[in-house]
Amino acid sequence: MTNILILGAGYTGIAAAIRVATRTRRHGGKVTLVSAAPRFTERLRLHQTAAGERLRDHAIADIIAGTGIDLVLGRVTALDPARHEVVVNGGRVIGYDKLIYALGTVTDLSTPGVAEHAYAYDDHDQAVRLARRLGELDRGTVVVAGGGLTGVESATELAEAHPNLRVVLLSRGRPGSMMGEQARAYVDKAMARLGIQVRRGADVVKVLPDAVELSDGELIDSDATLWTAGTRGLPLAAEAGLTVDEQERIVVDSALRSVSHPDVYAVGDAAAVRQPYGVMHGTCQGGIPTGLHAADALADGLLGRRVKAFRFGYVHQPLSLGRKDAVIQFTHPDDTPRRWYLTGRWAIAYKETVSSSPLPTYRLLKRGLVPVGLFRLTAGLK
Numbered sequence: 560m561t562n563i564l565i566l567g568a569g570y571t572g573i574a575a576a577i578r579v580a581t582r583t584r585r586h587g588g589k590v591t592l593v594s595a596a597p598r599f600t601e602r603l604r605l606h607q608t609a610a611g612e613r614l615r616d617h618a619i620a621d622i623i624a625g626t627g628i629d630l631v632l633g634r635v636t637a638l639d640p641a642r643h644e645v646v647v648n649g650g651r652v653i654g655y656d657k658l659i660y661a662l663g664t665v666t667d668l669s670t671p672g673v674a675e676h677a678y679a680y681d682d683h684d685q686a687v688r689l690a691r692r693l694g695e696l697d698r699g700t701v702v703v704a705g706g707g708l709t710g711v712e713s714a715t716e717l718a719e720a721h722p723n724l725r726v727v728l729l730s731r732g733r734p735g736s737m738m739g740e741q742a743r744a745y746v747d748k749a750m751a752r753l754g755i756q757v758r759r760g761a762d763v764v765k766v767l768p769d770a771v772e773l774s775d776g777e778l779i780d781s782d783a784t785l786w787t788a789g790t791r792g793l794p795l796a797a798e799a800g801l802t803v804d805e806q807e808r809i810v811v812d813s814a815l816r817s818v819s820h821p822d823v824y825a826v827g828d829a830a831a832v833r834q835p836y837g838v839m840h841g842t843c844q845g846g847i848p849t850g851l852h853a854a855d856a857l858a859d860g861l862l863g864r865r866v867k868a869f870r871f872g873y874v875h876q877p878l879s880l881g882r883k884d885a886v887i888q889f890t891h892p893d894d895t896p897r898r899w900y901l902t903g904r905w906a907i908a909y910k911e912t913v914s915s916s917p918l919p920t921y922r923l924l925k926r927g928l929v930p931v932g933l934f935r936l937t938a939g940l941k
């Protein structure tokens with residue numbers, strides 16, 4: 560019997576767990592999944608939660624039902640790759656033969672005041688706390704720090720849900736700078752329509768209880784500050800002696816095994832996965848294929864089959880602009896924008912399909928099938 564332990568029941572951990580369970584169950588694989596919470600967090604929709612939307616609850620036990628996976632509820636507090644052990648909740652020790660590390664990332668707290676005074680998307684509860692805070696305000700200012708796609712999605716969602724509040728988006732560069740010119744212009748218009756005040760060239764040096772301080776000393780009043788300006792891996796991996804990059808993501812080889820500890824696979828946001836165009840950045844789009852590949856590499860290794868190198872190319876940057884608008888930028892495999900983009904009704908439907916796709920994907924995986932779209936994302940590049 561081979562004990563396969565998966566840490567983290569987010570998008571990629573669940574995909575990896577189901578895939579490796581279906582591939583190894585007839586060959587002595589015993590799969591255990593450690594989850595911090597019984598409920599699946601739809602991270603792709605946390606900005607909707609922050610805006611006050613009540614999402615459907617999905618129990619992890621239901622998602623993996625019928626797969627034979629053992630679910631352990633608890634927080635991973637330490638890893639010992641030399642002894643092949645993991646500690647949960649500071650006490651329970653779980654041994655493994657092979658480990659898939661899928662613990663995602665957490666907000667980068669290096670800017671003073673972020674930990675104490677800002678809201679972030681580290682888990683569902685934080686988004687709910689922000690929603691509660693905004694619900695208490697009759698008027699006032701919400702500052703969203705970070706002009707990446709998460710910052711833009713959040714600013715538009717909050718501005719649409721709370722027209723009584725002033726929403727300020729602080730961005731070092733142009734918001735949504737990774738998109739093509741026409742898609743960016745569309746984003747700019749949508750933000751103007753929703754009354755969002757965009758401050759480009761804003762470098763936040765401190766978050767205060769009731770303001771945000773910029774590098775030139777300017778203070779911007781804030782009744783609630785949402786921080787979307789950077790994430791990093793959990794300290795656990797580096798503390799355990801695994802090789803990590805400057806963002807504390809586990810550095811992996813082409814089979815997605817840790818370069819320092821080959822019995823540990825790392826996937827999703829937690830992994831630094833190098834491709835010909837550079838190191839992949841954290842998306843569900845790329846994360847689920849890493850989870851499936853690690854599961855297949857692990858199973859192929861156990862069955863004595865050839866392990867293939869992981870290849871991935873991006874296809875899109877899907878961006879909601881509140882519930883009534885969206886823009887989809889189609890991309891080259893290296894994530895640079897193509898000429899094509901989609902807006903309005905079709906873009907809303909597209910984005911909704913993307914956000915709701917993981918759950919049907921898990922159902923297919925349970926039947927041993929890989930959805931065609933996901934298959935193409937990786938197989939087309941091999």
Ligand SMILES: Cc1cc2nc3c(=O)[nH]c(=O)nc-3n(C[C@H](O)[C@H](O)[C@H](O)COP(=O)(O)OP(=O)(O)OC[C@H]3O[C@@H](n4cnc5c(N)ncnc54)[C@H](O)[C@@H]3O)c2cc1C
Pocket residue numbers: 566567568569570571572593594595596600602603604605606633634635636661662663664680682709712793826827828829841842843844845846877878913
């Ligand atoms: C608002 C928002 C919108 C987004 N929109 C998109 C989008 O449209 N398209 C896209 O591709 N990507 C999008 N992303 C990015 C996407 O959500 C992430 O890339 C994806 O969630 C990565 O999956 P993961 O499994 O690696 O990590 P996660 O989904 O974060 O899962 C990690 C899991 O590990 C658990 N965990 C953490 N620490 C511990 C511990 N110590 N012990 C036990 N469990 C632990 C967490 O609770 C979580 O369940 C968005 C992100 C945000 C925040």
